Amino acid sequence: MVTPPLPAVRGRLTPKAPLSPLVWFKTGGPAEWLFEPADVEDLAGFLAALDPATPVYPLGLGSNLIVRDGGLPGVVVRLGKPLSYAKVGDDGTTLVCGGGTSGILVSSTARDAGIAGVEFLRSIPGTVGGFVRMNGGAYGREVADVLVDCTVVLRNGRIATLAAADLGYTYRHSALPEGAIVVAATFRGTPGDPAAIGAEMDRIAAEREASQPLRSRTGGSTFKNPAGHKAWALIDAAGCRGLTRGDAQVSEKHCNFLLNVGNATSAQIEALGEEVRDKVKAQSGVTLEWEIQRVGVEA
Template identity: 50%
Template sequence: MSFPDLLETIPDLSQNIRGRLTVNQPMSAVTWFRTGGPAQLMFQPADEQDLAAFLAKLPEDVPVLPVGLGSNLLIRDGGLTGVVIRLSAKGFGYIEEIGHNRLRVGAAVPDKRLAEAAAHERLGGFAFYAGIPGGVGGALKMNAGAHGTETRQRMVELVAINRRGERHVLTNADMGYGYRHSSAAHDLIFTEAVFEGVPASEDEIRQKMADVITHREKAQPIREKTGGSTFKNPDGHSAWKLVDEAGCRGLTIGGAQMSEMHCNFMINTGTATGHDLELLGETVRARVLETTGVALEWEIKRLGLFEGEASVEPFLGKKGGKAA
């Protein structure tokens, strides 16, 4: 499947743009699930100014989607219309020590690299990032966290470019953080943030990082094609326990499987389509609802168009249950 070339329909879109523009970029190449149809146009800006200039000239009716490392994205087989913005490591992969126990970090920096840099600077409070397989941009958006610490506890302020190409600086309070959630405007693309840690010995920090990594290696299928935690933990429950109770550990549909190792992780065993994965997730949600009355909420972001006549109904069309 392919989409009409936006560079042909909007002739001046690429003028004076220094970043990389790719028509019909397969999303299977940039997501951890290794599935998904194409992005109509992918733009990798050279820097913040390049991003702002591109957005300012992009017609308002063209959808825009920022994508980070693709570690928690399920792109449907029909692909994505509009423009996918993917920040490059070259333009947005910097980490700077700026004093007062603070780091300025580009949004394309992997979380584990932020943890490493903080350890080098003897800044505590970042070890949890060593076990999160995503990037800083995604962590800022969804308040990523693990082992009792969340992004909102470390982030001081961030910079974002809106849909019109305007630059904004937002404080921690502006983000309205909650569990795996922020209330920031949907049209914002985060470009960098300032984080603050607490002084600590490097040995202490690295021991915490090692503990985080060891736990992850023992408990999660990190060598599989996966998207991380599939469902959010409902209040008072662990999602994996609910999935297990519903008999869904190892459940398989097509090339998609709920991991035997950690049953809140979906994996692509090698041949899964986006439809296989989403159908598996909704099947699990339906069975958990039937078994426990709890309506699990997706943590993985599912985006794009279904291919052909395919579709997947939430909970397979079942009603009822209490919200997760």
């Protein structure tokens, strides 16, 4: 556990900060400390001075995340407005973005500048830091296809720039150093017509709205697609559509989504996910792998 005093900061440090309002499921316990840095240098200085044994966890929009009911020990780092920006590069086809920037802002900035190729980021419910780490993707494209490089603050406070080739990208995975926090990234697109780019973004948004329970308390896509399979189809075939545990439910609209339909606990949501994995394994022989991150301690 963290023992005050913590290193001095220019941003905001909050003890015993509730995390449930910050995650999409609206469940889970508090952070021992929540740190919202003023800028990259504030974060770097804090991590350099922080006891190396103190756990540090970066938090984006809280979409693909279950925070367990006992909360998170150590320090949760949330990149706010100072690190939420998207700027067009000097060459006119790159976008320089802060680690706290939403996929919607990245893709909208690209559209307005006539940069094609990053429309799919419109559909990723997270921030640059999260989808760079996870190689987020949708509609046939992924971050590995468009990332030039990223800037990270390592756990020891050192700032480093890593090329996309250094990240060892595979499906929904990167070899980003343990404890590294992505504070900026550069994406490359191609010249395009803003109207055509906007139309593609609208198509993606409409398709998501039609097929996914976007207006529910959910964590997004729950399990990775196994090689040669679609996770939702395996879950459906195992009879899990609409399955419940307390107020946790497998979505009837898209059964690779778990929902909090009332006052579910994180424990109920996670247990429901494990029940789905067991049923799919028994029915198909396929072991589903969690895509949603599960962090913290049980109550």
